[in-house]
Amino acid sequence: MMDVGRHPKINLLAYSEIEEITGYIGNFHVKVRKKARYVDEKACTACDECVKVCPVVMPDEHQLGLSTRKAIYMPFAQAVPASYLINMEDCLGNNPIACDKCAEVCDPKCIDFDQQDEFVEFDVGVAIVATGMYVCDPTILDEYRYTKYENVITSWEFEILTGPGYVTKGELLRPTDRKPPKNIAFIQCVGSRSEKRGNPYCSNICCMNTVKDTLFLKEHHPEIDCSVFYMDIRSFGKGYEELYKRSKAVGVKYIRGIPGDIVEDPKTKNLIVTVENTTTGKIEKHEFEMVVLSIGVIPRPETEQIQRALTLSKAPCGFLMETHYQLDPIDSPTGGVFLAGCCESPKDIKSSVIQASGAASRAETLLTTGKVKVEAITSTIIPDMCKACGICADACPYGSITVDRKAKTPAVVVEAACKGCGTCGAECRFDAIEMKHFTDRQIMAMIDAMFEEKPEEKICIFACNWCSYGGADLAGLSRMQYPPNGRIIRTMCSGRVDEKFIWHAFKKGAPVVLVSGCHFADCHYINANRWTQKRIEGMWNKLERKGIRPKRLQLEWISAAEAVKWTKVMHAVEDLRKTVTKEEIEETKKILSDKKKG
């Protein structure tokens, strides 16, 4: 961090928040709120004189309240810039100045009670998101009574209690009697790998963190007896299995089973842990002087703000979504925005460094090239038809359309940011959007051709390029057998499937129409398929109102790997097709060509 702070080409904005990011790849405009520190960071020599005289003592947030700080303080020992700041909520007051002690002793005169938040604006070509992670709330597992028993601590607190910056200078003392514990237990997966409480995912780092903690303890306090309760130790990665073995070799006991209960002995303050040892199949009770809850990780709450500003998407686990988890794990779906570290998924330091280096070089490549390849498939507005309703701008997952609703000026597409999903085209009710490739005319012509002969035998299928079409392809390659009645129209995204395509298919005699796309978590265009779902839900109601069976319009989310699902769906829609008689098809055609009803 020191290197970053000193680098002539890096402008570090610490103690700042992103207010707004607008623009697109190569042309982002960023507005940052630089919060008032009330201390001139350039003049501050970090002499610590102010801290000595400040009368206000507060819990130190950085040390999780296990230590204290003053109203004027350095956020943490290695902070860059190495400058103090005043927390005005804690300070005895600057209006009127009630104390002023820090200003009196400050030689370089850097205390400025009148300082205001400052707004800094600048343009950048690319952005790297590295908002990091936070930890799970241990109280969700109330059987561990984290808030009740002082000797139950979290792994984060353990880190602080054994760190050199803490008041005990790295000496592990148990909270109730300030004596080194004789034995200690670690409980794994607190807040992780649970569908019901906490998060369903594995937090990735807690197993190895515990292995590291046990080795640290055994090295500094070989007399402390350590036990680890676990489901399975996930020590994947270079050198990790060796560390785990070393931990076992130095006497750390690994007990397979997650405790169901912790009860404190009121006299000794020792903790009785009840666990089903899944190796022996027996219920056991163990007594410990301290218990460490190995808490899982979650995305930082502030990530949401950045996510909105950069139109990024979140995976169901809450971490930011990469373009492709295997093939494009650094790029975000928004052009010119890259992801580094735990904002994308829980990961260890090594993986974070790898991803950050990758993100830096992806950014560097773009900046030095100075050019971006735009998609061949983009949308174009027909200004004369546009009513400036703004629906397209709301629908675009990339924020690539701007509309001035008040001035009623036609919408404008930023081609460099458009990815060509076609959702805007499908949502525009005034036919004011034309796609380059996959045009309305092309798709309508495909439907016409499809139903020229024996329409009653055919199923009109819309499949998105990235997932469902891939699923169909894989089913074919895997020689899976399914009815051949489906006729596929490929669109880049299911978001492109305009209502009018579906109506047209029914008018032409389609017994069944299937719209298929990526699962929500996999949408290649961030969240364009949410618009598909809304559209189809609306169409089910319209179909019913018109007297057409809603089930003749089917919706399925099928990934490129789900050849089996594709096959199953094909059988299901074929079964459905068989229930649609020629008379029903003729009736539908009549309803839809009747001007009043259709």
Place this chain on the structure above:
Amino acid sequence: MAEEVTFKCLRCGYEFKGTYDRKVPEERECPKCGSNSIRPLPKKKEK
């Protein structure tokens, strides 16, 4: 705003209750047949 609705699977016909917010689309799956053609039935249509 989220409301309690009846969902109907348009593949197998199975009906089940759940919360629905028109503005927040969710991926839904029929607990019986696994289909994603899950229609939130309009309120007045409920018996």
